[in-house]
Amino acid sequence: MPSTQQPPIAGAAIDPTSLRAPSLDDARVERVAPAHLRERLEQLKNDGFSMLLDLGAADYLQRVPRFDVIYHLLKMPMAPAPVTALSPQRLRVLCGVDGTSPHLPTVTDLWKSADWAEREVFDLFGIVFDGHPELRRIQMPRDWEGHPLRKDYPLRGPARERSPRPPFALKSNVAAGTPPSGQTLEALQEQVKRAAEGRSTS
Amino acid sequence: MTMTTPLTPEIVSHEGNSMVLSMGPQHPSTHGVLQLMLEIEGETVAKIDAEIGYLHTGIEKSAENLFWSQAQTVIERMDYLAPESNALCYVLACEKLLGITGEIPERANQIRVLFGELTRLASHCVWLGTHAIDIGAITVFFHCFDLRENILDLQEAAGGARMHPNYMRIGGVNGDLPAGFLDKLDALIEKFPKLMRDLRGLLQANPIFQDRTIDVGILPAEEAVRWSVTGPALRASGIAYDVRKAFPYCGYDQYTFDVPTRTEGDAYARFLVRLDEMEESMRIVAQVRKRLDVPGPVMTSNPKVAAPPKETIALSMEALIHHFKIVSEGFRVPPGDVYHAVESPRGELGYYIVSDGGNRPYRVRTRPPSLYNLQALRGIAPGNFIADLVVMIGSLDPVFGEVDR
Known part of the structure; x- marks a missing residue:
């Protein structure tokens, strides 16, 4: 399935209801x-x-x-x-x-x-x-922001446009002190320290 | 915009005897997806409000982002007890937009009617089984699911899946009925009267069942129209509105069947109407069965929507390209808007579809019968006992996949 994050506003027909x-x-x-x-x-x-x-x-x-x-x-x-x-x-x-x-x-x-x-x-x-007696949200949670069926509302919701690789998956982030998974705290601190030293010496 | 305070459990009025009680979503009769906020005075319901949306999955939004033929797969999941009704309504609406309604082969229409009725039977089986369990009769459930299993077997044989076969296609149905299908159907037609006799025997004259349902949740015809109630619930109030008779589709006007009605408008009348409907459905199935002996095409040959037959793909370059285009890009539908409705097991199920000329629907709006039928609960519940709410919800037969979409 082609995943489209852009809403499909493809057609030139802006008012299809008037055409037939x-x-x-x-x-x-x-x-x-x-x-x-x-x-x-x-x-x-x-x-x-x-x-x-x-x-x-x-x-x-x-x-x-x-x-x-x-x-x-x-x-x-x-x-x-x-x-x-x-x-x-x-x-x-x-x-x-x-x-x-x-x-x-x-x-x-x-x-x-x-x-x-x-x-x-x-x-x-x-x-x-x-004049509606009780106009409040019915399908979405009460504290939801935005109106999902509008065409300018993205398919997966706001702020979920991209799913980037998690920071710890990138080697370059080790230098920034992001813990790779599966290591003890000491080993992590050691690694961060080494990375910091390496940066200062180079 | 005037805002009134919604009923919440925190609000307890100490004046008089009234208090607010939350029923569901964990209550067994609400099946985990409906919360009722009740203002009660003793055991009597004074005011009722429903919280829905627990199953909201944005199906209408998803459909806008899929090809015309792909959207059908999510649409089948709205009313998960009668997927064929949803699919049928959607493909009929799309065919109107495409202007190919007249090109659908006769046999395809017969198969569509067959599955439209079988799915109604299967859906009514689940309704009857769960309704009876909610009231306290457990045995009925097993009889109902036995019958339903026979129908799901047929669905699996034809479409390849028990629950969501995706068998209806824009332009016809997906492949002819497999070998041995008609024998299984014959066996079902033959054993159906006995199954029905058992079901009626367990409940219809049962004094406990009658005590729980007669004069409970009375919905007069006038109120039913005000609340936009359709389907068996409307017919139990005396108005014989059935989309199959009023706006026939798929050649329903060629079959003989009656529209069962009652005038009492209570839960027992709705029960009787649905049981009669099951028998009428089987009457239609038997009539379709007689016509199915004549072979014929089951898919339109219009190259605009139908992929070329598989055997031509290996022989012709054009067929291969055409097949590839239809699968990878979908087909385009001329711009316009259309509303089409079918009689689903719950009432008038309609699709309002807008096309902008692209290969995806621009807007798919469902007219969900369950939503409107459930809303009528707010009209009929006040003044009744809490214990009878369970009967009322069951007798309106809402399916929450469709209420919340």
Whole structure:
């Protein structure tokens, strides 16, 4: 497997979502501005899109606005219904979010299930949902820094970019007093002393 | 951003009778990967909060850094009890992006349906076995794992591995079914009714089991929709939403099967729906079996995604180069975004995939059914006893590889 430490921002297509219209799947696609998001989603919910299937995000690093938050909606009755009475329909609402201070209004009051989904987007992308009752990290530990699913976040995490050979594996480090493994303290001190003498005489 | 204080064991309210109790991650019924923070009044749960993320392994991030075909190997590990469902959904989404959905051979689709259903059976076996153990019935577990072992044998025969066979491929499946496979499948179809009779006989009319599950964790249809619950849990509340019927894929519309539903919405209804589902799955498997006698190709011949047949590599320079390119560089997928969903054993499993035209996925977002089903616990648990929480978690059947990803 080719290990890529660089995030793969290869394609020239900065906004792949705009390229295939009509959509490839069975969903209708809409794009709304953040200012009209609440209004539109409320309207859709009243039109019968009563289930929020999923809430996710994507990071298009070089695009303005940088993020997309994606709402997958499903038309679903709120009461028991047999197969024949169902006419499910899917709808995808995309909303661009600015990269410098990503903010969106919450939809937890419309759909209860948005709670954990918004926390996850906040955790992994750093998008803040205003009005969310308890916006804190959900997947990563509480004291984690950074948002792992952003494209500028390295695959193995920050400060783990290279795995250099340990210092004691290098012969030149003996001079600096780094103990090679498997030796007693005295032998080490002796070795360090000899190395220091050798340096001063040469 | 308003922040409320999360429930932590240090906070003990001395007003009234309420106190905060941490359940898990060491509690046996949470299987080591879920922590529930409970505010309790006596034995009754007043408020519940869940800590997840114990199994978070960054699969979505890893997938962005692998070739399209390599990403499938990590994606299979999300729902480790039903790896074929995950793989199936991912390859179907990729095929839509590539525009080769119509080129998949008939036999490949049949094999996909076969394994989609077998994996559902195997997954429900683990659910039933562990659910019964959580409640106190130990014998069921052995019967369930006996049936599951038969299915894993089939998986191993076809894909080469018991748990994560990586058998589904973009463009078809990896190789035809091996010799002797259909005989084993026939034997399983034949002995299945007896196994099912045993399982039902052990639990369905068992008064202890009924006492523990009837009227426990009631989830009304309206609440289920608000919490985005899908799969057997939604159908036990009366809404017959099944992706296989609503948005058929892989030719599911050619098979006859029913969507079992109940209206009670309690843990016992979810148990009955899953048992009925196992029988429906076997009904589909038997129908697929009849069609599998006709041989045919199992992989698309589209040179864009499929490596040339092995025997041509020694004869043709172009085939050798082509094979080398596909293995070392992967294939490119035209830019665009797509959402595809399948009915996994736990509900609607969806993948939202974005391609930027490169040889690696740009973004792979999973719609994890377990995450949403587990979240509904916050709606149904308050007002119930602590002891019934074990039944409720079990009846929602979350798989934490998928909740945490």
